[in-house]
Amino acid sequence: MDSTAQSYFSQSYAEARAKFLAAADAAGLDAEPHWHPLLGRDGERLALDVLRQGPAKAKRLLIISSACHGVEGFCGSALQTALLSDAAWLSAARAQPDLAVLYLHALNPYGFSWWRRVTQEGVDLNRNFHDFAHHQPLPHNAGYEEIASALLPAHWPPSAADEAVLADYAARHSQAGLQKAVTAGQYTHELGLFYGGHAPTWSQQTLRHVLSEHGQHAQDIAWIDLHTGLGPCGHGERIFAGPDADTAAHARARAWWGSEVTSMADGSSSAAPLQGLMWSVIQQTCPQARYTGIALEFGTVPWAETIMALRADHWLEANPQADPALARQIKQQLRDAFYVDTPEWQQALLRQAFEVAQQALTGLNSDEQQ
Incomplete structure (x- = not known):
């Protein structure tokens, strides 16, 4: 090496x-x-x-x-x-x-x-x-539905009330339960975190083609x-x-x-x-x-920082008119989280x-x- x-x-x-x-x-x-x-x-x-x-x-x-x-x-x-x-x-x-x-x-x-x-x-x-393709029911993530509006609020940064919703969910379902609700995948909020889509993405289709050819x-x-x-x-x-x-x-x-x-x-x-x-x-x-x-x-970085960076990035995508300085800060925060x-x-x-x-x-x- x-x-x-x-x-x-x-x-x-x-x-x-x-x-x-x-x-x-x-x-x-x-x-x-x-x-x-x-x-x-x-x-x-x-x-x-x-x-x-x-x-x-x-x-x-x-x-x-x-x-x-x-x-x-x-x-x-x-x-x-x-x-x-x-x-x-x-x-x-x-x-x-x-x-x-x-x-x-x-x-x-x-x-x-x-x-x-x-x-x-x-x-x-x-x-x-x-x-x-066969229209099988997509998985339902009830946990995400419960916290979706607090996870991705209309304003940034999130309010104390938004954070309290997430803390309450963790208190009732454990921190691991909160992580599962947030990250397991959801199929109802197109601008939300960990959205799995309703059709194959370009990347999925291209990967299938490559593996079919090379494997x-x-x-x-x-x-x-x-x-x-x-x-x-x-x-x-x-x-x-x-x-x-x-x-x-x-x-x-x-x-x-x-x-x-x-x-x-x-x-x-x-x-x-x-x-x-x-x-x-x-x-x-x-x-x-x-x-x-x-x-x-x-x-x-710690999981809480990673999720905060992802929440900010998804908020920015939904709010392209955001202040340029805030936008730059959010993008750097995301890059640094990964x-x-x-x-x-x-x-x-x-x-x-x-x-x-x-x-x-x-x-x-x-x-x-x-």
């Missing part, structure tokens, strides 16, 4: 994408852009860039993805770029027989560029994976999805990302990535149980493959990401593979 940790991190989507593409070029690899229909904050083109290292028909596939939640891409992009810049990592991946690594850079490039967690549709991509020959798929915003600052929590009922996949995840792998289902994770999760797309696009995955979640721009944080993330990526290679190549 290169010692110049800071060189992989960026201050904008455009800078991050340029570094990723430069690292790919230096490694002798070509990235395929899937162009987004809108432009970025600075007028730049946006894309989900797909880079494959390894045989086109490899039976084992490791996916490493960034920016599912836009602004979280400051971390994920840097880690992808660092891997591509590391000769030892590239060599280790190439040495594995019949294995390919698929880098998905900026699943949600719009949110990355515009410093938003959601997509251009205002949707949380990791709550957007439902069977919309069709794989018999084993491992997926590391890079996130920030939950847990102790600088700590990378390894959260099982798979069906609750798939005990074999959960056991594999723990065997590959350690006994500290947590689960949203049993309450061991810093994340509350969620719905409409992205990993389910593997079962639909690559049903022939055995799947093992985690979300690698790096802590930034990206700690210090050498110590960056180095800690690089160390853990390299370990997790190497563990995935070892797991995919283990003698226990069927």
